[in-house]
Amino acid sequence: MRRRCCRPPRMAMAAAGGQPPEPPAPSLPWAAGGQGAALPGLAPRSRRRILALLLPRLPVERLRRPGPLAIWAQRGPRRVVVAVSAEAEAAGLWAGQALADAQAILPGVALVPEDPAGDAAALERLAFWASRFTPLVGVEGGDSLLLDITGVDHLFGGEAALRAEVMGRLARLGLTARGAVAGAAGTALALVRAGQGGIVAEGEEAAAVAPLPLAALRLEPGVVGALHGLGLRDVGSLAAQPRAGLARRFGAGLVRALDEALGRAGRPISPIRPPPEMRVARDFADPVVTRAGIEAALGLLLEELCRALREAGRGARRLRLRAYRVDGAVQEAAIGTGLPSREVTHLARLFRGRLEGLEPDCGFDRLVLEATATDPLTGVQEGLGTRGHAARQEELAQLLDRLSQRLSVWRLAPRASHWPERAMRRVGAFEAVEDFPGWAAKPRPVRLLRRPPFIGAMALLPDAPPSLLRIGRAAHRVLRAEGPERLEPEWWRDRPERKLRDYYRVELASGARLWVCRIGLLAPGEEARWALHGHLP
Amino acid sequence: MPPPVPPAPLDRPALIAALRARIARLERAGAAAALAARGEDAIPLSPPIDSALPWGGLPRAALHEILAAEPGAAAGFTALVLARAGGTVLWIAPEPDAWPPGLARFGLSPARLVLVRAPRPEDGLWAMEETLRCPAVGAALLAAGAIDLTAARRLQLAAEAGGVLGLLLRPDVDTPAPTAALTRWRIGAIPSESGSPHALGDPAWSLELLRCRGGRPAAWRATWHGDRLLTGDEATQAGPARRRA
Numbered sequence: 001m002r003r004r005c006c007r008p009p010r011m012a013m014a015a016a017g018g019q020p021p022e023p024p025a026p027s028l029p030w031a032a033g034g035q036g037a038a039l040p041g042l043a044p045r046s047r048r049r050i051l052a053l054l055l056p057r058l059p060v061e062r063l064r065r066p067g068p069l070a071i072w073a074q075r076g077p078r079r080v081v082v083a084v085s086a087e088a089e090a091a092g093l094w095a096g097q098a099l100a101d102a103q104a105i106l107p108g109v110a111l112v113p114e115d116p117a118g119d120a121a122a123l124e125r126l127a128f129w130a131s132r133f134t135p136l137v138g139v140e141g142g143d144s145l146l147l148d149i150t151g152v153d154h155l156f157g158g159e160a161a162l163r164a165e166v167m168g169r170l171a172r173l174g175l176t177a178r179g180a181v182a183g184a185a186g187t188a189l190a191l192v193r194a195g196q197g198g199i200v201a202e203g204e205e206a207a208a209v210a211p212l213p214l215a216a217l218r219l220e221p222g223v224v225g226a227l228h229g230l231g232l233r234d235v236g237s238l239a240a241q242p243r244a245g246l247a248r249r250f251g252a253g254l255v256r257a258l259d260e261a262l263g264r265a266g267r268p269i270s271p272i273r274p275p276p277e278m279r280v281a282r283d284f285a286d287p288v289v290t291r292a293g294i295e296a297a298l299g300l301l302l303e304e305l306c307r308a309l310r311e312a313g314r315g316a317r318r319l320r321l322r323a324y325r326v327d328g329a330v331q332e333a334a335i336g337t338g339l340p341s342r343e344v345t346h347l348a349r350l351f352r353g354r355l356e357g358l359e360p361d362c363g364f365d366r367l368v369l370e371a372t373a374t375d376p377l378t379g380v381q382e383g384l385g386t387r388g389h390a391a392r393q394e395e396l397a398q399l400l401d402r403l404s405q406r407l408s409v410w411r412l413a414p415r416a417s418h419w420p421e422r423a424m425r426r427v428g429a430f431e432a433v434e435d436f437p438g439w440a441a442k443p444r445p446v447r448l449l450r451r452p453p454f455i456g457a458m459a460l461l462p463d464a465p466p467s468l469l470r471i472g473r474a475a476h477r478v479l480r481a482e483g484p485e486r487l488e489p490e491w492w493r494d495r496p497e498r499k500l501r502d503y504y505r506v507e508l509a510s511g512a513r514l515w516v517c518r519i520g521l522l523a524p525g526e527e528a529r530w531a532l533h534g535h536l537p
Numbered sequence: 538m539p540p541p542v543p544p545a546p547l548d549r550p551a552l553i554a555a556l557r558a559r560i561a562r563l564e565r566a567g568a569a570a571a572l573a574a575r576g577e578d579a580i581p582l583s584p585p586i587d588s589a590l591p592w593g594g595l596p597r598a599a600l601h602e603i604l605a606a607e608p609g610a611a612a613g614f615t616a617l618v619l620a621r622a623g624g625t626v627l628w629i630a631p632e633p634d635a636w637p638p639g640l641a642r643f644g645l646s647p648a649r650l651v652l653v654r655a656p657r658p659e660d661g662l663w664a665m666e667e668t669l670r671c672p673a674v675g676a677a678l679l680a681a682g683a684i685d686l687t688a689a690r691r692l693q694l695a696a697e698a699g700g701v702l703g704l705l706l707r708p709d710v711d712t713p714a715p716t717a718a719l720t721r722w723r724i725g726a727i728p729s730e731s732g733s734p735h736a737l738g739d740p741a742w743s744l745e746l747l748r749c750r751g752g753r754p755a756a757w758r759a760t761w762h763g764d765r766l767l768t769g770d771e772a773t774q775a776g777p778a779r780r781r782a
Contacts, residue, residue, distance in 0.1 A: 480735065
């Protein structure tokens, strides 16, 4: 008896002392961010963790050419080498060398002119690629990436493992890279710019950057020269100087760069794209190639995302599927909904047409589904009957969503204007449109021609209603005519040369009723211009 | 060889009527379920027309083809049908030019009208089929050129599945191809009965029912007055006047 009584408390203790339960969706950034604060006993990790990546040879390596290669540029009167491949560097070439020297040292070197726009685009593509590790990636300078890995490192087994994975993948892409993790972006950048790497523990930023040369701060050349003249050759000796004097003599930029490197001041990361509100991801050991495979994977991702949306009480307005191809390319498919939704079948249907745009050449090894815009969505009864008003509204919204993925769908809302072309304006299919009570009074056409054709008209008197209309090649006798109804252009909105119109409602001998107008006032010696503007019922 | 069995003396008209009813039930089996959820299943037009149609009005959950002999009159008649169908109405066309200030005269409010631009015919058919399958829609109109029998049959089945009234607005041709729609109309304009050359009077239409499954062709002269469709006394119940479908 006693043993049986004792067992439950022991089990409860064992459960409490074991692994803390994993959050339900560990890849959601907000879930991961909240984890550190929830664990008691640990010091609060208030600081961020940043991985800086420096790609010194990106301009050369992105060209993927065999043999020694150098990129040159015109700098004032000189032609200088700005980037060299590893083979060329081994032969004695270096960035900043005169082009003639480089050609003399290595006559067989392939020379390519500089392409800054192409380099920037390549770096941006690489930033997109890097967003597989964290949603917050920024481009820094022309050769570096900053990855905010706060709270995502545990997904890869720690910071060291994450850094190793990033470096390994970059190496497989054929890119030389240096990476450093630190608590401040400036520290990590200074380390990689000084040619170092590694991981700087929390609170040791100042010690880590102290032995680095001043070039690691990327100061202006004149400032570095002046500091060298003062005998200051590394960051540590610079940091030991009184700040007020440094700021006075060299400007606030130096102090700012120093503070950033020491981790005292933060350096903002401007993300390549604002981080999504929610996201789920899935990796595949075998790349997904077939359409059926992509659809199945998308279904799993949608289920996961919709569960998270339901827990948050929100519905998705815009979703983006990112497919990371094995060769490093990133492709996107995006959908939007008119009303917030978190229904898996509906969203999957919307994606169906968009998936055709993906090109899984050799397969995708990672799919990420992001909700880039969400709206609050609560109190929807799901799966209970389909006859209620709310269910009808939802069905209609889903239909309009499906149609607007492929076609343009709109409503017409009345506008305070008497000019026919402006009386209605297009609004979104999901906007509420109000009725306009004043219409029933005037007989108006049911169809208004978008491009009114010019027609010929004959009238007995210059100002009389037409008695014969010539539309195309056919002539039609007019039985009855109502009018004229003169519409003046809106001077506060129209250009001054716009002419007034005299509208007539005419009935032809065949019974057809037309809305025709004479454009402008009659002038002696000029022929009146007539147009057919609509069909009356 | 046994002698042929003489047919039993049967009430032939009653038998034929029963068989027709059975065929109609079989043909529109899918529509029955969709209509049960909606309540009424036919849209009233005017008493003489309703009595000529086997369903007592223009039935929902079906496709109706309208040949526009005159664009304005056809648009007016379709607006009338769409307005009476109730609910949200979709107007699908390569270049939708429906104009609510005129449609309001027939009770079709812009609050209920959604326009869809489908420049390619296959897009229009797809949009129409999706719409007809959605029970939340009251009615849908597709303005299209020629439609083959398979596509029309698909639309008819979709309308039966969703319980939606579908209108197929097509330009008038002399010899229209066979259709899968439940009814086919030709809508033209006729001079109004206004005595004055300076007043147009009420819209006057010629409504020709060219083809009607389970019914007989007929033709009417109709006038739109106020908010009612008045069918003239001289309604000719004989058959199509000008051309045969």
